[in-house]
Amino acid sequence: MSSQRSIPTEDRISTLPDSVISHILSFLPTEQSAATSILSKRWNPLWLSVLTLNFDEQNFADFATFRHFVYSVMLLRNITLPIQSFRLKCGKSSDFNPHDVNRFIHAVVQRGIQNLNLYLLTPWIRCFKLPQCVLTCNSLTVLKLKWLTMDDFSKVNFPLLKTLHLANISFSKPIYLKRFLHGCPVLEDLQIQNVWLSGYKCGELKGLPKMVKANIDIQGWAFPFAWVRNAKFLCAKLYRPYDCQVPVFHNLTHMKIVFGWTVNALIRWKWIGKWTWMTEVLQNCPKLQNLTIHQHFNNTSTHGKFIFDEIVNEDWVDPPIVPKCLSSELGTCSLIAYEGLKCEFQFAKYILKNAKALHTMKISASEVDLNIKHQMLMKLSLCPRGSTVCKLSFD
């Protein structure tokens, strides 16, 4: 074994192998890692051996300069060197040209790409269309798309895709989203935010078999949760009454439901039976260990809150049978943005009484006046608890 004398940090860091240096460089935006080429003769070629490319237009004066940089890098790099990860963020400049972006994407999908992240910032009227070559890029394991439209397509082939994040994407018909997801047989992590479809109707759907984590935030239509029925972790933000059938979530252990609202929701949708729906969901999650409910009032004015209370919140009704997860599984329950509304209090009371395995009930009421908070805490502390180890935490 080596001697006991310690080696100074400076020496240790300068003797780091090229692979470790390249690894650190792979986390930098490409133009920053390119700058390291002047550090020393040893560092000069290292940035070109990095398998990750990360291009962000905001660090450049305009699209023309940005485009010049991207082309230069692609040409300087050894053509046989794969591109494992490619991130492209652009579209804001007035001289944006989609043909260049198409060329970049074409070049990249041919180089064994595993992780593709496209974030387009073009305004809606010039929304970028995803080139078809991406849809049959079968080496992809991670795909993240933001602000694009999907052209009509016949086939999607992602045999290795584990992570899919779609944000602000429009599909011309619901069938295309369905076709997209069915082309991802081993998908584990799904995030869908603001995906636009017109004319969606709930129908029979197979659940994605390997689902682990799903995060769904959609305003205009009801996402078919049957697709993600095999997930262990689910976070769903709902803006309107959910009128499709709630599937059974056989594996779900952690769930977060956010009841969002928009001005539209306020005026157009009365969700009578919201808490009844919540009960149905609980009935369908036999293994649920951790539940979070967040009633999210974005920038609510007093006026808005008043209307909201009146229209949307009806009383909680105790279900006839205690949901299975409450009898044996639920360990943690969190209520965020608690306002002490009657239905919220009744729900909390029901959980405290019936959740036999509950160890933490966490209430978060940060916007509320201290005196009112104290009253809420007192009221809840007096509720009978079905679990002897249950701790009530208030913040």
Next chain:
Amino acid sequence: MAQEASSSTSSKTISLKTGDGEIFEIEASAAKQMKTVQRLIDDLGDDITIPLHNVFSKELPKIIEYYKKDITGEITKDFEAEFVKDLNDDEVKVLFLAANYLDANKLFEFLSQNIADRLESKSVEYVRKYFGVENDFTPEEESKLREERAWSFRGIKEDE
């Protein structure tokens, strides 16, 4: 090389001795995440104190803290942000070198990202100092390179 067959490896702890002679305990399941430690355990057995010549008492507790959270599956973005919040660039460098030596992959990845974040938009001189790099370019060679790669120096602060 007697190896006890422990019925519950999860509760077994391993003793680690730092380069400056201090001893720390770590769960066997956390030790598994550090390939160098695991190799030493495989060679020397899990009953003796494992010597770590290149890791010191200043940084080992932090590493143990990280892996304690990892084995309970509690590592979140918030935890990681908190973990590095009060560390300066040099402290992160020391942790990074330790993670590299210990072959502790998860921590190594996280710290690589953190170092990259800290170096973003720092000057060339700063990066040189940070990595202990000797500039072996002549002034002429360097200015030629800067000219050739003018496009890549946008947004990088100049020292002095």
